[in-house]
Structure formats: structure tokens, C-alpha cells
Amino acid sequence: MKLIRSLYISVRVWLALAGFTVLFVVAFALPLLLPVVQIGLVVFILLLGIETVLLFRVKDGFFARRDVPDRLSNGDENPLSIYLENHYGFITPVEVIDELPPQFQRRDVLFKARLKPREKQVIRYELRPVRRGEYNFGAVNVFVMTPLRLLKRRYQFEQGKTVAVYPSYLQMRQYELLAATNRLNELGIKKIRRIGHSMEFEQIRPYTRGDDVRTVNWKATARRTDAQATTLMVNSFQDERSQPVYCLIDKGRVMQSPFEGLTLLDYAINASLVLSNIAIFKQDRAGLLTFSHKIGQMVAADRKPGQMLRILEVLYRQKTQFLETDYEALYATIRTQIRQRSLLLLFTNFETVSAMRRQLPFLRRLAKEHLLLVVFFENTELRTLLDEPAQNTEEIYLKTIGEKFSYEKKQIVKELQQYGIQTILTAPQNLTANTVNKYLELKARGMI
Known part of the structure; x- marks a missing residue:
């Protein structure tokens, strides 16, 4: 039985049997052909027997x-x-x-x-x-x-x-490697020109092209000057460290839309993992909070060696029924659990201005106590529709409706910025790069 279960007949055998059937029918009309067909059939059966022996004579072939x-x-x-x-x-x-x-x-x-x-x-x-x-x-x-x-x-x-x-730990490692070698621009991460610098002095080092001339240390330069050449020395300042950075992930129904197979929630989870790792690499403290109709899990901001593993495990086990989001519970939790001023990256989605205005009071309260960055998504399928020329009346109506939704997204950005709330409107596939860009920009400007 074991031999029979592991023995399979190829298509060639069925084609050969069909050919022999046709030849036997022809041989009925041409009797001289019958012996040749019979010999061919016997040879074919012998070949099948030889193949069976060759395949099964070795136990572990x-x-x-x-x-x-x-x-x-x-x-x-x-x-x-x-x-x-x-x-x-x-x-x-x-x-x-x-x-x-x-x-x-x-x-x-x-x-x-x-x-x-x-x-x-x-x-x-x-x-x-x-x-x-x-x-x-x-x-x-x-x-x-x-x-x-x-x-x-x-x-x-x-x-x-x-x-x-x-969640996307391969993407996390890729960003971590490029951050360690100062090559984040290869993934679309922009180099942010510093408006100023923190007051945390790090070291005195030789001048390199691109350094702020205001940081030249003339006393140190004078000590390094000899008869042949002058070496400019500059004061090097480091970014402020140990700033709390929290990723707030909305698990409500607005995050259920799929793009390229992944839901918006999974895009947000992948971006949160990468950003948390970059924040810890930049000596900040990374934390996490998930919420929907009720508060989910929270990881307090920290940069201990096991923090990334803790965040990874929490993100892996996230489950949701995509119900209506409760922003009031989110605000109450942040007010009681996050006492220090922090950077809050809120991953959510607003399709209309009215939907955003329903949550605006809670967003404004959060922005008063923390630096709030709202990240929401551009509809890439809608953008494809708007970029294609209309061919008939129906497509004109569709493009008009699409333009209305696209305009509302831009209105949401403007209205949030009026209240001092930082925003990112991004396509799902560009979420990670744009979020890391904004984090580095805020850090370079000393806003956190």
C-alpha cells in the first residue's frame, strides 16, 4: 500500500495509452500492423516495470x-x-x-x-x-x-x-543599519538643516563642510594654528536625549481599509516598530499605546535593552474588531499615564472634515500638554482615478466626487495646523519614510 500511495503516473503514460488505443483501432482495418502494435505495447509495459524498479529499489533515494x-x-x-x-x-x-x-x-x-x-x-x-x-x-x-x-x-x-x-522587523533592521551608517537618505529620509542646536555640549572637533560657522571655536582654532596651515575647530553639540516618544495606534474601523493586501492598521504597526527602533537608536525613549472602542495595551516609554523586544511582542499580538474609536478614553488615559511632555504620534485616518472635527476637542487638549503629530492616509486608488483623464460623463462625475474627497483631506491638514497640531498626510506605502522624516525634523528643530 505504501508503494501504491507513492506511485504516480505521468501524463506521458496516458498519452501513450491513448496512442496505442488509436493504433489498435487502425490495426483492425490493417491486420499487418497488429503485430507491430502488440510488440510496442509489450516494450512499453517492460519500460514501466524497469522504471518502477529503478525508482523503488533504493529506500531513501x-x-x-x-x-x-x-x-x-x-x-x-x-x-x-x-x-x-x-x-x-x-x-x-x-x-x-x-x-x-x-x-x-x-x-x-x-x-x-x-x-x-x-x-x-x-x-x-x-x-x-x-x-x-x-x-x-x-x-x-x-x-x-x-x-x-x-x-x-x-x-x-x-x-x-x-x-x-x-510586524515588519526586516524593515526595522534595514532602517537601523542605514541609521547606524548615516545613510538613511537612501530610503528617502531627508537631511534636515538645523535651525539651531541644543545646549548639550559634546566635543571640539575639526571643521567639516556643512558645519554651522557660528559654532567655530576661535580659541581652540588659535591653539591648532601653526606656521603652515590653520585648522578650524568647531564646537559639536548633541541632540537632547531621553525624550519620550509614544506611538498611538488607532485600531478602529477607519483603519480597516486594505492597500496592497495590508490594512492601514498593519501599515501603522510596521511604521511604529521602525520609528520606535530609530527613537531608541537616537537615545530617546520609545513607548506604545493602542486603542479603539476601549484602551488596549500600553508600553511605557523607555530605552532599556529589552524595550524593542517588548514592543515587538505587543504589536504582534494586536487584535481588533474594528469598532468605533473612543478618543475621550484615549485622552483620559494619556493624561493620567503620561505625565512628562512627550512626542505623540497618532496613527489614524480621517476621510472627511466632519469626522475630524468630532475628535478635534480631544486632539487640541492633547496638543496643549504634548507635541502631537497626527498621521493619516491618502487614498492611493483615488489618486489614480484623479490622474487619469475622463472619457465619458460617468467618469467626469466620479472625478468630481474624487476631487471633493481629496480636497477634504487637504482641509483636514490645514485645520489641524491652525491649532498647532503637526500632521502627515501620506500614501500607505510611504508611511514609514515620511514618519521617520518628520521625527528627525522635529528633533533637529529642538521641538522635543
Whole structure:
């Protein structure tokens, strides 16, 4: 029974049997052709028997292994690989089918390879999850054939593995690496010209192009001057440190809209993870607060070594029913739990001016006690509609309605800025870069 279950017949066999059927029908009219067809059928059956022996005479004729990380990064292309090793003494064409978790809804994961005797190969591919949670991988099915490719023997490996999909830690590492090497501009992070500087003196160092000439230390320059050359020395000041930075994530119904497979909530979660890591790298204290119809989880601002792991675990376990958001509960919680003036990055979404005005009293109260930055989203599909020319009357009406929604988004930005509330209106895919840009800008201007 085990042999029968692992034995598969290829399409070539069915085509050959169909061909023999046609030949037998023709031989009924041409009797001289019948012996030739019978001999061909016997040879074909012998070939099937030989293939069966070749495939099953070796107990472990093939080996495969799926290499998958212990956790996957949500919204990113995660690299996976399948290791193949041929133990047969002949060239083996193989077909590999990887049983992916049902969340991916993919039915095209079929890889083909050709291995020489004792050869090893690695098949590499990528997966992009769009939901956090646990993903259950099935078996790796390898169908091994002989060079004739009449029969297949199925091998199964990696019988089930559960992998957790976390918020975008790959993006977090990428930003952290570029921040450490001062190359954030490669990801669209702008260099902010400093209007001034903090009063925290760091060191005296040689002048480099781009330094503020007002920071030249003439006494130190005089001491470094010799008969041949003059070396300008400047005072170097460091950014103020240990400033609390909180990411406030709205889990209400306004964050349910999907863009490129991810909900706005997951975009906000990924951006919060990256920003928290950058804040800790800049010696600030990162914290987190989630809310919807009630207050969710809160992580107090800190920059201890385990803070990022704590934030990552909290973000991974976020669940919501996308109900109506309670901003009054948010304000009450912040007032009692966050006593020190902090930078509050509120990730939410407003579609209309009236929706924003309903929450404006609470936003203004928060802006009086903290530096509030409201981050909400531009509808990229609406932007695509507005950029395309109208072809008929219906499209003109649609573009008119789209222009109204687009105008309201801009009105929301202006009205919030009138009350001293910082804002970011961004496309979902640009959320992380724009948020980090704004954080560095506020920090460079000494606003936090």
C-alpha cells in the first residue's frame, strides 16, 4: 500500500495509452500492423516495470529540506529555500510542490529541477505575508522521475511547521543599519538643516563642510594654528536625549481599509516598530499605546535593552474588531499615564472634515500638554482615478466626487495646523519614510 500511495503516473503514460488505443483501432482495418502494435505495447509495459524498479529499489533515494525562518516579516518579501539532494545513480528530473499556509492562497508553488547523480541543489523563492499571526506550513512533496519520465515516486519531507508572522522587523533592521551608517537618505529620509542646536555640549572637533560657522571655536582654532596651515575647530553639540516618544495606534474601523493586501492598521504597526527602533537608536525613549472602542495595551516609554523586544511582542499580538474609536478614553488615559511632555504620534485616518472635527476637542487638549503629530492616509486608488483623464460623463462625475474627497483631506491638514497640531498626510506605502522624516525634523528643530 505504501508503494501504491507513492506511485504516480505521468501524463506521458496516458498519452501513450491513448496512442496505442488509436493504433489498435487502425490495426483492425490493417491486420499487418497488429503485430507491430502488440510488440510496442509489450516494450512499453517492460519500460514501466524497469522504471518502477529503478525508482523503488533504493529506500531513501532522495532528500529534501525546507529552510524557513523561525518568524516571518509582515508585508515584506521573506526569503525561503528548499534543499535537494539526489541519492540515485542516474539523472533525476524532479517536481517540487511546497504546501504553503492557506493564508497565502497560492496554488502555483511548483518548482522543477534536474539533478545529476549525487548532486545537490537549492531552490530559492520568496513569500509576502499580509497578516500577523501563526502560519502552518505543510509537507514538501518531491516527485522523482527517471529520464523517460513515465512514472513518478513521491517523497514527503518537513511534515508540518508553524511559523509566526511578526510586524515588519526586516524593515526595522534595514532602517537601523542605514541609521547606524548615516545613510538613511537612501530610503528617502531627508537631511534636515538645523535651525539651531541644543545646549548639550559634546566635543571640539575639526571643521567639516556643512558645519554651522557660528559654532567655530576661535580659541581652540588659535591653539591648532601653526606656521603652515590653520585648522578650524568647531564646537559639536548633541541632540537632547531621553525624550519620550509614544506611538498611538488607532485600531478602529477607519483603519480597516486594505492597500496592497495590508490594512492601514498593519501599515501603522510596521511604521511604529521602525520609528520606535530609530527613537531608541537616537537615545530617546520609545513607548506604545493602542486603542479603539476601549484602551488596549500600553508600553511605557523607555530605552532599556529589552524595550524593542517588548514592543515587538505587543504589536504582534494586536487584535481588533474594528469598532468605533473612543478618543475621550484615549485622552483620559494619556493624561493620567503620561505625565512628562512627550512626542505623540497618532496613527489614524480621517476621510472627511466632519469626522475630524468630532475628535478635534480631544486632539487640541492633547496638543496643549504634548507635541502631537497626527498621521493619516491618502487614498492611493483615488489618486489614480484623479490622474487619469475622463472619457465619458460617468467618469467626469466620479472625478468630481474624487476631487471633493481629496480636497477634504487637504482641509483636514490645514485645520489641524491652525491649532498647532503637526500632521502627515501620506500614501500607505510611504508611511514609514515620511514618519521617520518628520521625527528627525522635529528633533533637529529642538521641538522635543
